[in-house]
Amino acid sequence: MTQSVNNLDQVPAIPQIVIVGGGAGGLELAVRLGKKLGKSKKARIVLVDASPTHLWKPLLHQVAAGTMDSHADKREYFALARSHHFEFRLGRMDGLNRADKQLYLAPVLDEDGEELLPRSTLRYDTLVIALGSQTNDFGTVGARENCIMLDSPEKAERFHHLLINQCLRAQAKAPAPGQGRFTVTIIGGGATGVELAAELHMTTKILSSYGLVNFHPEKDLKIVIVDAAKRLLSMLPERVSTAVEKELRSIDVQIYANEKVVEVSKEGVKMASGTFIPSGIVVWAAGIKAPDFLKEIDGLETNRINQLVVLPTLQTTLDPAIFSIGDCAACPQGEGKPSVPPRAQAAHQQAELLAKSLIRQFSGKSLLPFVYQDYGSLVSLGNYSTVGNLMGSLASGSVFIEGTIAKLMYWSLHKHHQVAVNGWFHTWLTTWAETINRVKNPRIKLH
Structure with a gap:
């Protein structure tokens, strides 16, 4: 199908790595590649997202309840791009042309429904799809x-x-x-x-x-x-x-x-x-399911919930130039085992591994295989309790934890993500600001 587009992208003199999706995995990958490849001009790193701001998805239940002000925790992609040597493109991917190595971005509309940015194309040498997931209602009536x-x-x-x-x-x-x-x-x-x-x-x-x-x-x-x-x-x-x-x-x-x-x-x-x-x-x-438009997009292999099927190297099965990480990727764990679960810790591990792999690729070395490490899960019940189990290198076998220790570990998960994106010093400052805000602001958002 012919698409009417406005190609705003200039063909770069250096390889271009495009990451679609600024969630936990996509943003962390952009930051890592920006520091290692973007800063030294070895590659042009471009992050694409439909929103201008980033919010860590595991916090959504707190936003819904009003126990966290989303505006206080959101980070501006344009500012992050400037700090970490990558570029940000506002837009929503809605198509792909693998033959020409181009992806299509839908028009961006403002609050009144007026066109803010026209439909455009974006060229890539390496494409990483990290679009996360959306709710799956399984076709339930109403x-x-x-x-x-x-x-x-x-x-x-x-x-x-x-x-x-x-x-x-x-x-x-x-x-x-x-x-x-x-x-x-x-x-x-x-x-x-x-x-x-x-x-x-x-x-x-x-x-x-x-x-x-x-x-x-x-x-x-x-x-x-x-x-x-x-x-x-x-x-x-x-x-x-x-x-x-x-x-x-x-x-x-x-x-x-x-x-x-x-x-x-x-x-x-x-x-x-x-x-x-x-x-x-x-x-x-x-x-959950991956976005519907990913279903067999330009011939790529997908599963029943629209996830892109990938190899252990995180490359899609039918195109070595296209990778996928996070919730929108069906990543194998081994013969007879289910795919890697859609968790923030999986996206973080995949981003870390893929950054190393792509940097190795620039040196002519082979890509690394992804091996998922399950460190357990924690569930926060607000001020009432936090419970969970620790696994992997954090414990011998599976260890049940609850109470204060579990609360601290749950809190540290968000801090770990902030450190990966912002660094230790900025995270330290942010933590102090959060502490002050808890004292001066209402405990819940009242509007």
Whole structure:
């Protein structure tokens, strides 16, 4: 299909490495390559993203609950590019021409729907696709129209506004007799779902202490988690799941396990068993898929959830010049084993490995194979608890942890990402600024 484009890209005199997607993996890769290849002018490093700012995706549940101000944690890509010797191109990839080594960027629109940047093309010598993932509703009737998909800062903020508005309504006017509590139903019992449930409970308790005397968290709000698996956090050890479920039940979160959602309407959630949950807000946090346009894009091999199938070197199976990392890549772990799980730690490890590989390639050396190291998982339940398991080099076997140590390790995950992107000194300054803001600002975002 012929595409009308405005080619803003000049053919460089040096090789051009284009990274599409500024998430945990893509941004860290751009920073590493910028320092090693961009600074010395050995290669031109270009990062492409549809948003001008970066926010670490595991924090979205905190943005939704209002316990973190996304504007305070976002980083500007243009500023990061200037500091780390790469270039940033604002745009959303929507096509690929492997024969000419070009990718297509859709027009960028402003807040009023007016064209800000025209459709354009971008040439590459090496292409890395790191587009992350989006929510997979599995074709459930009404899900797309009636659920908030918690997969972007904008949607997390929209959920927060709906929650605050409902709390204000409860403050202004008590529910009529028999009306019942306002219900937030979370579909998906993975880390995002359970962390959101705990943060929501904490948020509403704090809200009631800010003068909303007519709003009572226990009386006015009900939080429900629905999951098709037999237990929450089914991909993690059962001991972690049991500890999380016990903590959630202690704060009156209702759990429906082994229940498949078949329809979501404006009135609520219907399950295959016939159970119906009347709901004011429904959040879909069950399952992921790569962006739909990646499905067999220009003949590349993809799987059933649109992930690009890659070799151990992280190259796509049908084009050695195209790599993929993070949630949008189906990376093998070995014969008979599932692909590398879509976790932030996997994206970080892949970015680190691929940076070394591409630098080696410039010296005529072979690419390195990726070997995933599972260091375990941590699940934060707000101020109530943090639980998880440590694996790999961090522990002998699988070790269950909870409490203060687990909280500190969960906090350190974000700091580790900040160090990878910003360096130790900037992260140290940012941490002090966060500490000061916690003292002078409200504990939750109130608008």
